[in-house]
Amino acid sequence: MSTPRIHTPRTDSLRGVFARHRGRLLLTVLLLWITMLAGTALLGLSGGFLTAAALAGAAGLGSGFNFFSPSAGIRGLTMARIASRYFEKLVGHDVTLRIARDLRVWFFRRALPLAPARLAGVRTGELLARLMSDIGEVDGLLVRAIGPLLALGGISLVAVVSAALIHPPAALLLSVLALLIGIGVPWLTVRGAGGEERDRAWHRAQLRAQAFEGLEGAADLTALQAREHWNQRVLVAAKQLKSRDRRRRWRLIGGNALHGLCAAAGLLAMVWVALLGFQRGALDAAMAAALVFLTVALLELWAGIGLAWQSWLSGRVAAVRLEQIVEQAPGVAEPRDPVPLPAEAALLSVEHVTFQWPGQARRVLDEVQLQLRPGERIAIRGDSGSGKTTLSSLLLRLWDPASGYVRYGGVDIRQFSQAEWHRQIAWLPQNAPVFAGSIADNLRLGDPQASDAQLWQVLTDVRLEAWADQLGGLHAWVGENGATMSAGQARRLALARALLRGSPILLLDEPTDGLDMDTAHALLHDMVAALGGRSLLMISHDVLPEGIVHRSYRLREGRLG
Known part of the structure; x- marks a missing residue:
């Protein structure tokens, strides 16, 4: 069999999100x-100035003491520190928010093409x-x-160079302290903590997953009288995460204590170096x-x-x-040179198709053959687990x-661009969602450019016009998961969204479940009346009334x- 040439599309990376900023x-x-430099220089200059002023006053040398230059320097450094601190917070938070925005867009852009093939095994809470x-x-x-690590590295270098110009032994001591406190203590603090951080991240995800699934399934848990059991599971997950957080805090406390000991010893050593230098006349x-x-x-x-350093590790x-999520290979690959779709509606044919799930030997589909002509309506029935939904996934090219072959107009659909092929099919899944938003927001997912007149027409086609008018019109709020709607109304609204798409093929998965x-x-008869000349392939386990499909x-x- 001939296979189209495929290639992996060029996508951005996590590092690229930061590189853009x-x-x-x-x-x-x-x-x-600059903020750190101004603060450090301010403290150093102030200390030296106050010491010189005290000594000058004690010795009666006020007439020869330079008061104005150090005080002007102190005022200048103070203003520089205030200004740089303000703009550092302003620019820093601005770029952080931009990165937060772009990271979420990047994650969705990379993860959505993996659904449902590669994300099916990942819990929603995860x-x-x-x-x-x-x-x-x-x-x-x-x-x-x-930011802090780079700035601290830069300020440490400047401080060592400045100290070397004043008194080389002091620069040597500062270099030792920088290596000890800047690298040695953090290394001892975070040494071996990578595994603990991964374990903590896993338990954090488990707690979120348990809480999310408990909220999503609250009605079922109540009906099964299992809410208390689930609450205990969430409590256990919270306690497990708490123990990891406590261990992390103790590690940081230990690092801070070690830092304090090194800092105290380093400060005493610098006092000794400074006094010794003064005693020998090397510095005033x-x-x-x-x-x-x-x-x-x-x-x-x-x-x-x-x-x-701990934040860097986390x-x-x-x-x-x-990256473990988004770096997965997609379930299907784009063709290198996509073939244009037929200009008119064409024959959709399934030819000797065999499929089994990865890692399984059992064939879900075995030598399946089917033809759907333009304007034809076909139903595929079968028990749960017989492969009906799998067949719809192949028609949508979520899997190959x-x-x-699956051909359209005689061309293997693997030779079409996925985006172009998906425009040919309007899909109504078994659990088609109603999103939190207005009636118009939900409908325009099918056609973002649809006019209000088109929205009212499609609502009329599925007999929801009176309901929408009573609710307040196209901008009426329908609530999350269609909270303000009955099951039939929610299904009709999802059907209206699919019809509005205008695709030549309508694929329905258990529309009356x-x-x-x-x-x-009633829903099926309204749907047939609204189809016009479009083709229909309906997957259902129900017995259909007469006149809905041509073949079953x-x-x-x-x-x-």
Whole structure:
């Protein structure tokens, strides 16, 4: 059998989301560095100035003391710190919000093509956890990790160079402290914590999944008197996550305690180096005091480096979890050179199609053959699990058959662009959702450009015009999951959305499931009247009334008869 050439489409990466904002990221780091530099220089200059002023006053040397230059420097550094701090917060939060927006768009853009083939095995709560918790960890990397670490590295380098110009032994001591506190202590704090962070992220996702599924299934849990049991499961998951959080906090507390010991020892060592330098005449009292105050400022800045490293580790774990979802290969591949679709409605044929799910030997479909002519209506019946929904997935090209062909107008649908092929089919799934929004919002998912007149016409076609008018018109709110609608009304609204799409083929999967017989038959007759010349392939296990379809087949054990 001939197979069309396929290729993997060029897609952006997680790193590319940050790269698009590199200008604002660099500006934020620069402003943060300026803020740290101004604060450190301010403390060092103030300490040296106050020491020199005290010594000058005690010695009666007020007439020769330079008061104006240091005080002007202090005022300038204060204003610089205030200004840089303001703009650092402004730019930093702006770019963080932009990254948060783009990360969610990126995740949806990469994940949606994987549905349902690759996402079928992932719990909805797990996806929700990755969308909320993991993206939250990643989009805060700038303000919690990347910015502070880069700025601290830059300010440490400037401080060491400045200290070397004043007193080289002090620069050597600052270098040792920078390596010890900036790298050694964080390494000891986060050493081996990668596995713990992955475990914590997993338990966080489990708690979200349990809570989400409990809310989604609240009605069933109440009916089965299982709410208390489920609440206990959520409580257990919360306690397990709490123990991981407590372990993480103790690790950070241990790192802070170790940092404090190193800082105290380092400060005493700098006092000793400064006094020794003053005693030997290598530097005056003001410079000696400036070195001590410079060390105090650096130690204060370095206090947050452990938390920054921890945030970096958490962000890396979250990024890996996101990429585990979106880096999966799609269930089907796009053709390298798509073939244009026929200009007019054409024959849809299923030829000797065989399919089994990955990793399973049983054939769900076995040598299935079917033809759907333009304007023809066909029903495929069968028991649950007989392969009806699988056949609809192949027609939608959510999967490709293991052997055989699905052709449209004589062309294998694998040679069409997926987007173009999906425009040929209006699909009404078994559990077609009604989204939180207005009637018009739900309908325009079928055709975003539809006019109000077209919306009213399609509502008339499915006998929902009076209901919509009574509710308040096209802009009336229907509630989440159609909370303000009956099951029949929700199904009719979903059918109207599919009809509005205007595709030449309408594919319905159990359109009357859950409806009483009278409602179901009324819905089917209205649908046939609204079809016009479009083709219909309906998958159902119900007995259909006369006149709904031209031909009916039954699917048994993967074979169509």
